[in-house]
Amino acid sequence: MSVDLELAPKQKRAAGERCCEPVVYPDVERQQAEHMAVVAKALGDPIRLQLVDVLRKHAGKVCVCELVPLFEVSQPTLSHHLKVLRQAGMVDSERQGLWAYYYVVPDSLKELCTWLS
Amino acid sequence: MSVDLELAPKQKRAAGERCCEPVVYPDVERQQAEHMAVVAKALGDPIRLQLVDVLRKHAGKVCVCELVPLFEVSQPTLSHHLKVLRQAGMVDSERQGLWAYYYVVPDSLKELCTWLS
DNA sequence: TCTAAGCATTGACAAGCATCGACTCAATAG
DNA sequence: CTATTGAGTCGATGCTTGTCAATGCTTAGA
Numbered sequence: 001m002s003v004d005l006e007l008a009p010k011q012k013r014a015a016g017e018r019c020c021e022p023v024v025y026p027d028v029e030r031q032q033a034e035h036m037a038v039v040a041k042a043l044g045d046p047i048r049l050q051l052v053d054v055l056r057k058h059a060g061k062v063c064v065c066e067l068v069p070l071f072e073v074s075q076p077t078l079s080h081h082l083k084v085l086r087q088a089g090m091v092d093s094e095r096q097g098l099w100a101y102y103y104v105v106p107d108s109l110k111e112l113c114t115w116l117s
Numbered sequence: 118m119s120v121d122l123e124l125a126p127k128q129k130r131a132a133g134e135r136c137c138e139p140v141v142y143p144d145v146e147r148q149q150a151e152h153m154a155v156v157a158k159a160l161g162d163p164i165r166l167q168l169v170d171v172l173r174k175h176a177g178k179v180c181v182c183e184l185v186p187l188f189e190v191s192q193p194t195l196s197h198h199l200k201v202l203r204q205a206g207m208v209d210s211e212r213q214g215l216w217a218y219y220y221v222v223p224d225s226l227k228e229l230c231t232w233l234s
Numbered sequence: 235t236c237t238a239a240g241c242a243t244t245g246a247c248a249a250g251c252a253t254c255g256a257c258t259c260a261a262t263a264g
Numbered sequence: 265c266t267a268t269t270g271a272g273t274c275g276a277t278g279c280t281t282g283t284c285a286a287t288g289c290t291t292a293g294a
Contacts, residue, residue, distance in 0.1 A: 194284070
């Protein structure tokens with residue numbers, strides 16, 4: 001889960017000599033980092049973070065019209081935030097008639113959570 | 118750690134009647150959510166996420182000049198990213214002579230990590 | 235004192251993002 | 265069929281962010 005970048009051994013060098021050398025960049029790990037960054041970025045808004053929190057506690061039981069009055073934004077704005085979360089793969093929705101019920105995608109937070117700990 | 122928003126009980130309503138009612142917004146929890154969002158937002162960039170990763174593994178042993186060649190950005194840009202992480206309270210630095218050694222602030226990731234799990 | 239190196243800051247610009255109002259679409263009730 | 269309601273999309277707007285070139289500051293060595 002770690003990114004594992006190689007570091008050049010630290011050496012005090014004489015004047016006129018650069019202290020650092022270029023280091024190979026591991027591409028595979030970068031992709032992991034990018035994916036985790038997408039998830040973190042999606043959580044980087046208080047409204048979206050609280051949306052995830054609410055949905056985790058009421059999975060599949062909350063329609064959008066119930067979420068709107070929880071936040072001081074318009075319905076289209078909330079719809080936008082839900083779309084961001086959906087595109088980050090963190091939530092998904094299921095329509096039943098007029099209503100759309102959202103839920104947190106299982107294990108979508110796992111990678112980030114594991115890396116954090 | 119949870120945000121604990123109150124939800125109005127879901128009811129199918131008759132036509133001409135709104136389905137939702139306004140809900141009280143808990144201010145205290147919002148502040149927690151905002152703080153976690155700040156941390157998440159700071160991690161919402163692949164470079165910053167990898168910076169945190171490197172620093173966690175080499176705490177207090179890496180100078181900025183060693184970090185620069187790990188990423189394909191200029192030194193000022195990296196300095197900017199480090200500043201963002203510093204302002205989010207996630208890293209701090211210590212100068213020794215010419216070099217600045219960065220390290221991850223202990224427990225700065227704990228709140229988010231706990232909430233995620 | 236002078237010079238060079240490490241790092242931070244500033245200024246500028248393009249790209250991205252949050253927000254809203256207006257609109258569209260789908261489903262339901264009458 | 266028509267009106268209404270929930271929800272997503274679009275376009276416009278103002279703010280934020282990532283980036284680099286240029287510059288400044290501090291320290292160390294000559």
